[in-house]
Amino acid sequence: MNSPKYFAVVPAAGVGKRMQADRPKQYLPLQNQTVIECTLTRLLQADVFTTIAVAISAEDPYWPELDISKHAKILTAAGGKERADSVLSALKSLENQVQADDWVLVHDAARPCITSGDMHKLIETLKNDATGGILALPSHDTLKQVNGDNIQSTLDRRTVWRALTPQMFRYGVLKQALQQTQGNLAITDEASALELTGLPAKIVEGRPDNIKITQPEDLLLAQFYLEQQ
Numbered sequence: 426m427n428s429p430k431y432f433a434v435v436p437a438a439g440v441g442k443r444m445q446a447d448r449p450k451q452y453l454p455l456q457n458q459t460v461i462e463c464t465l466t467r468l469l470q471a472d473v474f475t476t477i478a479v480a481i482s483a484e485d486p487y488w489p490e491l492d493i494s495k496h497a498k499i500l501t502a503a504g505g506k507e508r509a510d511s512v513l514s515a516l517k518s519l520e521n522q523v524q525a526d527d528w529v530l531v532h533d534a535a536r537p538c539i540t541s542g543d544m545h546k547l548i549e550t551l552k553n554d555a556t557g558g559i560l561a562l563p564s565h566d567t568l569k570q571v572n573g574d575n576i577q578s579t580l581d582r583r584t585v586w587r588a589l590t591p592q593m594f595r596y597g598v599l600k601q602a603l604q605q606t607q608g609n610l611a612i613t614d615e616a617s618a619l620e621l622t623g624l625p626a627k628i629v630e631g632r633p634d635n636i637k638i639t640q641p642e643d644l645l646l647a648q649f650y651l652e653q654q
């Protein structure tokens with residue numbers, strides 16, 4: 426048997442509503458390029474992926490203007506209504522070059538501070554696993570279960586982690602889980618699709634600087650982290 430290959434899927438078809446900018450956040454400037462160029466450059470530099478499939482909205486005028494959209498290792502796929510639809514579409518675009526046991530690392534376009542170190546840690550930890558898992562962060566704050574603004578109880582911090590990306594799963598397993606759960610709005614990451622199908626996924630502790638650009642202040646924070654790295 427050949428050893429499994431590694432593919433990346435980058436959902437980049439969101440509109441960035443919470444960012445309140447004049448364009449989707451993946452096209453805002455960061456370190457003399459755009460956010461998505463930072464992210465894709467880092468994935469290319471990890472030097473593990475056979476192909477990187479990027480899900481892009483049909484109405485996106487920015488992507489075709491970027492040189493990186495024509496990179497030999499980058500494949501453009503159609504975006505979907507929800508993030509999970511975009512991921513499924515990108516997975517399907519890889520169909521003719523991937524085997525069920527190959528690995529797919531799904532990584533948000535909006536996380537430009539991902540390091541090669543974290544990608545390789547995820548791969549090394551999970552490469553012999555049957556299913557896969559995700560980068561995640563333990564919570565430093567005390568966590569409250571609430572109802573409206575009323576505190577109900579305190580959660581055991583050791584049992585709650587924050588899900589990041591990349592999320593790494595076997596191609597066949599992930600595609601089937603996303604197909605089975607299609608249309609379910611509770612699926613906000615790949616691991617939640619796996620959870621609903623009852624398959625176990627692992628957590629691997631990631632770096633806290635792997636932030637997702639969500640609100641305006643996050644862009645400055647990303648700039649700071651990139652300078653520090």
Ligand code: CTP
Nearest residue numbers: 436437438439440441442443506507508511534
């Ligand atoms: N995404 C996608 N397809 C969608 C929705 C989101 O590919 N239909 C992508 C985004 O482009 C982003 C990633 O999924 O890279 C994480 O989503 P999020 O941070 O929620 O981005 P947006 O949906 O663009 O932002 P917002 O929720 O504020 O509108």
Ligand code: MG
Nearest residue numbers: 439440441508
């Ligand atoms: Mg969103």
